[in-house]
Amino acid sequence: MADSPPEHNRAALADVPAGDIERARALLASVPRAPRKPSKEARRLVLALAGPQRVTFYSSLGFLLVGLLLCAIFQAPRAVGDLLLDQHSFEVPGVVDSVEVGSRKRKPRPPVYCARFHSEDGGLVGRSCEPGGSFQPGQRVILEHRKGLARIRGTTLTPMGRLGGLFLLFPLAGGVGLLLVLRTNHRESRAARVGIPILARVTYFGDGRPVRKKGPPPTELRWSFIVRGERYEGRLSLDYASEFDFLPSRDVIVVLYDPVAPAINTVYVP
CATH class of the missing domain: 2.40.50 (OB fold (Dihydrolipoamide Acetyltransferase, E2P))
Structure with a gap:
C-alpha cells in the first residue's frame, strides 16, 4: 500500500474540503505497490493515445506518409x-x-x-x-x-532543383511528431507502472487547446505537487469531461511520479 502524503504537500491542500481530502487519501491508500499493472481504464484513458495525443499521432503519421510519397515523386x-x-x-x-x-x-x-x-x-x-x-x-x-x-x-x-529538398520537411515534421508523442506516452506508461503515489493539487480543470476545427475542445486537467522541496506539474487532456469521472474530486487527485525524475508523472486511474 502507499505511504502517507509528505508533510510539505499538506500546506498546498489546506483549503481543500475535508471530504475531498478523505476520498483522495482513501484512493491513495489503495494504490498497489510498484511494479503494478495499470487498470483497464488507465490503459484506455492514459496509455492508449487518448484525446489530443491521438490527434497528434495520426496527424504526424499523415505528414510522414504523405511526405514520403512526395519525396518519392519529386526525388527530394x-x-x-x-x-x-x-x-x-x-x-x-x-x-x-x-x-x-x-x-x-x-x-x-x-x-x-x-x-x-x-x-x-x-x-x-x-x-x-x-x-x-x-x-x-x-x-x-x-x-x-x-x-x-x-x-x-x-x-x-x-x-525540381534545390527547392525539391523542401519536401523533406514533411516527413521530417511527421517523424519528429511521432517520436514526441510516443516518447511522452512511454514516459507516462513508466510512471503508471513504477511511479510513487502522492496527493496533488488540481490547478486547472476546463477546456483545453482545440485540436479540431469542428466540435468542442478537449477537457484538460492540470495538477502540481511537491517532491524533495521542488514543485512539479503535469497535465492530461481527454475528449470529454465525463471521462474524468474517476477523479476523487476536482480539487485534489492522486498522481504517480517517476522516483528518478518526478517531472515524469501521470494521474492515477483506479
Whole structure:
C-alpha cells in the first residue's frame, strides 16, 4: 500500500474540503505497490493515445506518409546530394549520352531537361537536370562528383532543383511528431507502472487547446505537487469531461511520479 502524503504537500491542500481530502487519501491508500499493472481504464484513458495525443499521432503519421510519397515523386532525397556537391566536389571530363524532358512547366517558363552522362574514363554515370536544356548527345561536359554522386556542372540532380529538398520537411515534421508523442506516452506508461503515489493539487480543470476545427475542445486537467522541496506539474487532456469521472474530486487527485525524475508523472486511474 502507499505511504502517507509528505508533510510539505499538506500546506498546498489546506483549503481543500475535508471530504475531498478523505476520498483522495482513501484512493491513495489503495494504490498497489510498484511494479503494478495499470487498470483497464488507465490503459484506455492514459496509455492508449487518448484525446489530443491521438490527434497528434495520426496527424504526424499523415505528414510522414504523405511526405514520403512526395519525396518519392519529386526525388527530394537527391536534393541532399546537390547540397553535398555544392559544398565540395571534384571535376572530371564527361560526355552526354542522351537528353530527355524531366518536367514540363507552365509558360513562359521553359521545361526542365535531364541529361544522362558518363565520365570519359567510364567510372561515373548519372543524370542531372536544368531548365531549358542546352545539352546535346555526344557533347563534352565537366562533371562534378563526390563519393558516388555526380552531375554536370551548373545543373542539379533533380528536376525540381534545390527547392525539391523542401519536401523533406514533411516527413521530417511527421517523424519528429511521432517520436514526441510516443516518447511522452512511454514516459507516462513508466510512471503508471513504477511511479510513487502522492496527493496533488488540481490547478486547472476546463477546456483545453482545440485540436479540431469542428466540435468542442478537449477537457484538460492540470495538477502540481511537491517532491524533495521542488514543485512539479503535469497535465492530461481527454475528449470529454465525463471521462474524468474517476477523479476523487476536482480539487485534489492522486498522481504517480517517476522516483528518478518526478517531472515524469501521470494521474492515477483506479
